[in-house]
Amino acid sequence: MRFQGENSTLSFGLYFEAGRVLLSGTIWLRRPNALPDSASPRVRFNTFFxxxxxxxxxxxxxxxxxxxxxxxHPLRHITRLTDTTDFATVFDVTFQPDQAVPSWWNWAITSPLTVRLEIKPNELTYLIKALSREHWSTNLTW
Known part of the structure; x- marks a missing residue:
């Protein structure tokens, strides 16, 4: 996956609680030249569905x-761009206007903050399957 044009990893989990699903995730940027002492460039999100x-x-x-x-909240919406490439599907994920811009942000700042994700076909297939009820545990308590 690519985040704002840089290689990245999406780590996410689904947690089930009182009829809701908590989608919790982190997008990690894989910067080879990052200093060991510097804060890891990552975007976290937690949102209930x-x-x-x-x-x-x-x-x-x-x-x-x-x-x-x-x-x-804290996300706003996700939009699929129509000018996608053959190797990836491109999404813009927009955060709420009050979202703080991380100190390591190295791209043009929009208001509200928008993140561009390029997801390869196999990664998108995995994400779609992970969100499917058929792949959830069978002993969920709603």
């Missing part, structure tokens, strides 16, 4: 829709 919302997100990702998908 209802079961229906997480399934609609999974469906939106799999249908190649170009209309924005509204996300819960």
């Amino acid at each position: 209802s079961e229906d919302e997480i399934l609609r997100l999974q469906q939106w990702l799999s249908t190649a829709s170009v209309s924005p998908f509204v996300l819960p």
Whole structure:
């Protein structure tokens, strides 16, 4: 995956609680020249979805829709760009206007903060499957 044009890793987890799904994740930038003492360049997010919302997100990702998908706070929405490449699908993830810009940010700053993600086909397939109820544990308590 690429974040703002740099190689990165998306780490995420789904946690189930009282009829909601907590999607928790971190996007790690893999900068080879980063100083050992410096803060790791990463973007974290935690947001709650209802079961229906997480399934609609999974469906939106799999249908190649170009209309924005509204996300819960601290995110705002995700948009699939139509000028995608053959090797990746490109998304813009927009945060709420009050989102602080990290001190390590090295790109043009937009308001609200927007992150561009390029996700390879196999990575997108994995993400879509991970959001599918068929891949969740069978002993969930809603």
